[in-house]
Amino acid sequence: MHVAVTAVGPDRPGIVAAVSHVLYDVGGNIEDSRMAILGGHFAMVLIVALPDGADQKELERALAEPAGKLELITTVRPVDDSPALHAEGSPYVVSVYGADKPGIVWQISEALAAANVNISDLATHVVGDQEPVYVMILEVDLPPGADAEAIGMALKVIGEELGVDVAFNPMDAETL
Amino acid sequence: MAVRPVLRYPAAVLKAVALPIDPADAEQLCVDLVDTMRASPACVGLAGPQIGVSARAFCMDVTGHKKANSCNGLVVLIDPVIKARAGNDVSREGCMSLPDITGNVRRATEVTVRGLTPDGSAREITADAFEARALQHEIDHLDGLLFLDRVSSLTADLFPRKRYR
Numbered sequence: 001m002h003v004a005v006t007a008v009g010p011d012r013p014g015i016v017a018a019v020s021h022v023l024y025d026v027g028g029n030i031e032d033s034r035m036a037i038l039g040g041h042f043a044m045v046l047i048v049a050l051p052d053g054a055d056q057k058e059l060e061r062a063l064a065e066p067a068g069k070l071e072l073i074t075t076v077r078p079v080d081d082s083p084a085l086h087a088e089g090s091p092y093v094v095s096v097y098g099a100d101k102p103g104i105v106w107q108i109s110e111a112l113a114a115a116n117v118n119i120s121d122l123a124t125h126v127v128g129d130q131e132p133v134y135v136m137i138l139e140v141d142l143p144p145g146a147d148a149e150a151i152g153m154a155l156k157v158i159g160e161e162l163g164v165d166v167a168f169n170p171m172d173a174e175t176l
Numbered sequence: 177m178a179v180r181p182v183l184r185y186p187a188a189v190l191k192a193v194a195l196p197i198d199p200a201d202a203e204q205l206c207v208d209l210v211d212t213m214r215a216s217p218a219c220v221g222l223a224g225p226q227i228g229v230s231a232r233a234f235c236m237d238v239t240g241h242k243k244a245n246s247c248n249g250l251v252v253l254i255d256p257v258i259k260a261r262a263g264n265d266v267s268r269e270g271c272m273s274l275p276d277i278t279g280n281v282r283r284a285t286e287v288t289v290r291g292l293t294p295d296g297s298a299r300e301i302t303a304d305a306f307e308a309r310a311l312q313h314e315i316d317h318l319d320g321l322l323f324l325d326r327v328s329s330l331t332a333d334l335f336p337r338k339r340y341r
Contacts, residue, residue: 173278174220174267174268174269174270174309175272176220176221176269176270176271176309176313
């Protein structure tokens, strides 16, 4: 069985060690995971394979101790064992940047959803103190046969409406 | 003509330092490398270990590639050595032996490589931009190094890894 484990708390050394130790003790195996400092908080999302017989409740109990010590908010919930969808489309990178304002993530992601474009990775960041700049980078998969030019244009139009810059480029990972 | 299967990690040969090539096998290996590269869509280079042969030889051809600047056409080298390198930049690479993942790798932007052609004569080439990157990637394969051994950042280099306090 697989569970999704999340933990968020004030950043400090030892969070990953404490959480992964608990997972190890219950026989869990961390498969896909992402962890990062976000606004001074350390956030982790992990897909964990649990051995037969282990259960969600047991893991929740085991996480309570490090969570209390490290001020972490943790969750555990079962997820389907179905394998990840394999991207068949074309990978693109979308960069959106400009003055911060509400609605950037929503409007850009809605345009992508309308074109059946799947977001595979998204990160946002506010940089600079005097004049903060909002930066969002997305990796997306265009479905087979998608009109990349039209999607790029639609994103540009939204960028103009929001007053932010938008770049839309094929992800040029080169297979060597 | 022999198109051979391209091995994927964790095949042990990919992580081993490749052995000196047996001159008797050199010609056939080089033909197989080129045939396999040509048969693989979007493949611009292939090294001996990738087709299961622990031997210091690779082929490369960046002809027509949009990111290429220098282009030496088809390059097939035995015992290649990087004699000079200059500059560096970061670009995202993938590898047929590590499908489905890519990573940002810092590499020299100009290299000079010396080696032997399949018929045994010396060849020296200079390359820049994409061709230089491809050369370094292929020569790494001969030393048991995959791009994951050289990854320089998790995603785009845009987000500083700053700490907030």
